Amino acid sequence: RAEECFIDLVSLARSAGAEFIQASVNGMHLDARLTFCSDGRNVPYDLASIDVGSRPETIDTPGAASHALSIKPIERFLQRWQELAARAARLPEGYRILVVGGGAGGVESLLAMQYRLQTAGAREVRFSLATDGEEILPTHSPRVRRAFLQVLRKRAVEVHAGRPVIEVRAGAAVLAGGRELSADLIIWATGAGAPCWP
Numbered sequence: 001r002a003e004e005c006f007i008d009l010v011s012l013a014r015s016a017g018a019e020f021i022q023a024s025v026n027g028m029h030l031d032a033r034l035t036f037c038s039d040g041r042n043v044p045y046d047l048a049s050i051d052v053g054s055r056p057e058t059i060d061t062p063g064a065a066s067h068a069l070s071i072k073p074i075e076r077f078l079q080r081w082q083e084l085a086a087r088a089a090r091l092p093e094g095y096r097i098l099v100v101g102g103g104a105g106g107v108e109s110l111l112a113m114q115y116r117l118q119t120a121g122a123r124e125v126r127f128s129l130a131t132d133g134e135e136i137l138p139t140h141s142p143r144v145r146r147a148f149l150q151v152l153r154k155r156a157v158e159v160h161a162g163r164p165v166i167e168v169r170a171g172a173a174v175l176a177g178g179r180e181l182s183a184d185l186i187i188w189a190t191g192a193g194a195p196c197w198p
């Protein structure tokens with residue numbers, strides 16, 4: 001369940017003897033060792049650990065932010081995904097989902113989504129996977145890559161490897177070289193990169 005994917009930070013902080021402040025950080029003054037919070041508080045520190053998470057590495061691809069659903073942040077993805085899964089049985093036959101990203105996150109997400117929609121009664125949802133790498137799961141052993149390629153073939157997933165997505169439009173992703181991949185839903189599951197602001 002979605003709630004099992006999250007950690008209760010209030011309880012965790014309490015058990016660690018830490019104060020939990022739910023606010024955005026608007027800025028930091030490094031010399032004064034102050035953090036400025038959106039609720040108006042200035043929080044002093046002796047040591048700061050900045051753990052702001054990551055952003056999709058290629059979300060700067062033209063059109064991706066507007067026309068693709070990114071796996072990160074997970075909260076927004078889960079909300080949209082749950083809405084889609086709830087109407088799985090009413091999806092039109094041949095509904096097309098394209099996952100962009102051939103790493104573990106992309107492959108695992110695709111297989112999990114496919115399984116969920118099938119068990120929820122979706123009629124023949126077609127999945128495809130696009131990756132700029134020559135192979136899926138580039139950080140895994142050749143044996144693991146072969147095994148997952150077999151699984152993807154068995155599940156009728158179309159794999160497009162070796163060409164990055166250079167543009168995302170409403171209903172399609174454009175690969176380097178100009179080929180368009182049509183999709184009703186594009187999931188962005190590329191590698192993680194650092195946020196720009198630090």
